[in-house]
Amino acid sequence: MSKQWIAILAALLLLTSCGAKPDASPDASAKTEPPASQPVAGGEKTKTADGVKKQEQQAAKRYTMNPKTYDIVPIDPNGAPKKVVLLTFDDGPKDLEMNKALLDTLQKHKAKAIFFLNGYRVKQKPELVKLLASSGQTIGNHSWDHIDLKKETKEKVNQQIGDVQKAIKELTGKAPVFFRPPFGSGSDDVRAKAKEEGLLFMTWSNGSKDWEMTVKKNSPEQVISNVLNQLHPGSNILMHELPWTVEALDKLLTQLEEKGYGFVDPEEIEVTT
Secondary structure, eight states, X not given: OOHHHHHHHXXXXXXXXXXXXXXXXXHHHHTTSOOTTSOOHHHHHHHHHHHHHHHHHSOOOOEEEOTTTOOEEESSTTTSOSSEEEEEXXXXXXXXXXXXXXXHHHHHTTOOEEEEEOHHHHHHXXXXXXXXXXTTOEEEEOOSSOOOGGGSOHHHHHHHHHHHXXXXXXXXXXXXXXXXXXXXXXXXXXXXXXXXXXXXXXXXXXXXXXXXXXXXXXXXXXXXHHHHHTOOTTEEEEEESOXXXXXXXXXXXXXXXXXXXXXXXXXGBOOOO
């Protein structure tokens, strides 16, 4: 065989061996994973999911508050049920077991509420504030010391409301958007400070009168009766973190459901100040 033919055969063998294992090349293996600096497909999905989750957390505003009666009414009469109530609890947070019991009952009924907290209690029980927030409940501002703000100076009013805003935001990352003055007692200065802080000023339209009871007059049934006697569509129900109210809550919510009432998610209430 001539040298020329030997050279041709050698070249053919070389070409064949180079094409036999294309996956073995460094470039081929590099294409199986993107560089570390580039996001993988899963990262894109996570980012999208986070965005959806954030949007879901920002609930659509379907209700507004009547500023004269403090009832909760649909923004669009055809866009949300009218037969609803708003659940609220004042003067907390006090006790872990009572808070857990309230939260368990609310979860059982798939209900949300506003917990109007006092600043001095927030300072005493920061872990309970975090518990309420992490449970998906809404935290409201109820002043620092639970004093009659109508009788206080402008400077005192500003401190009583402003300090609670700061304390709750530091603990939860979110400042309240609902304000209830102690005793339902307000003034021009109180309303002005609430507006400055972006707070919706509200009292109530249905009082459970649980605050009139004592250990000796403990009556869960009376709490229920008081609420039902005043019940109407849009009832803004005032309750407190009290043993007899905690005991009454499950039965009360059951009876409200049996009467065809639903529970407004506070996050669905439009805040206009």
